[in-house]
Amino acid sequence: MICSDEINCLDLPNFVKLGTCELEINSIEIFKEIQDNPCLTCGACCAFFRVSFYWAEADDASEGGIPVHLTEDLGPFRRVMKGTNVVQPRCVALEGTIGNSVLCSIYENRPSVCRTFELSWKENVHNISCDEARNYYGLAALTPPNQNDPDDPGHYPRAA
Numbered sequence: 001m002i003c004s005d006e007i008n009c010l011d012l013p014n015f016v017k018l019g020t021c022e023l024e025i026n027s028i029e030i031f032k033e034i035q036d037n038p039c040l041t042c043g044a045c046c047a048f049f050r051v052s053f054y055w056a057e058a059d060d061a062s063e064g065g066i067p068v069h070l071t072e073d074l075g076p077f078r079r080v081m082k083g084t085n086v087v088q089p090r091c092v093a094l095e096g097t098i099g100n101s102v103l104c105s106i107y108e109n110r111p112s113v114c115r116t117f118e119l120s121w122k123e124n125v126h127n128i129s130c131d132e133a134r135n136y137y138g139l140a141a142l143t144p145p146n147q148n149d150p151d152d153p154g155h156y157p158r159a160a
């Protein structure tokens with residue numbers, strides 16, 4: 001399907017750019033979702049923090065849990081996502097290019113800490129940790145919507 005919306009072209013590696021503002025994509029809905037969700041063009045928090053959780057969240061203890069082969073032990077009661085307990089972390093489940101196009105390969109089974117980590121200004125709540133991770137990768141912090149301008153969504157700028 002060809003998207004020729006009058007919208008900014010996102011230079012995403014998985015899509016074939018056909019013209020100034022045309023992309024060959026599976027569906028326009030996917031394209032709009034990418035526009036509306038800055039996490040899909042970010043991924044900074046998945047490569048900035050140690051991602052630890054109670055050991056029993058993994059699928060050797062909880063059906064449908066985190067794939068245990070993607071985790072490491074962290075003491076007697078906790079585990080971490082592989083790749084995140086190092087000086088320069090990057091979760092083993094993160095696919096894509098940070099600041100461009102990313103996805104979590106275990107999204108439906110991700111740890112609770114990932115489920116509760118919200119992007120900054122979602123429902124008007126500032127998340128400094130989101131800002132910190134984005135800043136590390138040279139991405140501008142998300143901003144709150146302009147209360148005086150209903151047409152300004154504010155909090156969902158394009159990733160730089």
Ligand code: SF4
Binds near residue numbers: 038044117130133
């Ligand atoms: S750092 Fe913020 S915007 Fe980026 S993926 Fe994480 S929650 Fe989303």
Ligand code: SF4
Binds near residue numbers: 051091092095107114
């Ligand atoms: S499990 Fe998924 S959401 Fe959590 S840090 Fe890894 S890639 Fe990110």
